[in-house]
Structures are given as C-alpha cells and as structure tokens.
Amino acid sequence: MGTSNGLIFKCFPASLTEFEVAKVFKNHDKDGDGRLTKEELKSAFKYLGYKFTTFRVHQALHAADDNCDDVISFEEMSKLIMYTAGS
Numbered sequence: 001m002g003t004s005n006g007l008i009f010k011c012f013p014a015s016l017t018e019f020e021v022a023k024v025f026k027n028h029d030k031d032g033d034g035r036l037t038k039e040e041l042k043s044a045f046k047y048l049g050y051k052f053t054t055f056r057v058h059q060a061l062h063a064a065d066d067n068c069d070d071v072i073s074f075e076e077m078s079k080l081i082m083y084t085a086g087s
C-alpha cells in the first residue's frame with residue numbers, strides 16, 4: 001500500500017483489537033453475506049466515530065479492496081484496520 005492509503009486510515013484508533021473489528025464488521029453487515037458494501041462500510045465508520053463523506057468512504061473502500069470486487073471482506077477489513085493500528 002502507498003503513502004496515500006496510510007493517510008486515509010491514519011485516524012483509526014490504535015486500540016481496536018481483532019475481536020472488536022470482527023464485532024463491528026458483523027454488526028454492520030446488514031444482509032449477512034460476510035462482506036461490507038460501500039453503504040455498510042459507511043455505517044461501520046460512522047459507528048466508530050468517523051463521519052466519512054461518501055467520497056471518502058469510496059476512497060477507503062478502494063484502498064482496502066485487495067481483490068477489486070467492490071466489497072470489503074472481513075480479511076480486507078481487518079487488514080485495513082491492523083495496518084493503521086500497527087504503523
């Protein structure tokens with residue numbers, strides 16, 4: 001991941017554990033398909049206290065979406081948050 005991705009996710013709390021990430025992920029996966037769409041991701045960010053604009057969510061989704069299927073899997077989500085927390 002490049003520097004720009006790091007900037008987008010810099011604001012995540014470093015204290016989020018993988019368990020908490022899983023909980024947030026599950027709570028916001030409204031249709032229960034194990035993937036977060038842009039809208040689901042947006043509400044997850046909102047829950048975490050980040051009022052991302054739709055554009056910002058789009059950027060975040062794009063940066064985290066490793067396999068480019070336009071949705072965020074749990075692996076992609078935890079990678080995205082761990083990347084931030086670990087740096």
Ligand SMILES: [Ca+2]
Pocket residue numbers: 029030031032033034035036037040
């Ligand atoms: Ca979903």
Ligand SMILES: [Ca+2]
Pocket residue numbers: 064065066067068069070071072073076
């Ligand atoms: Ca994906």
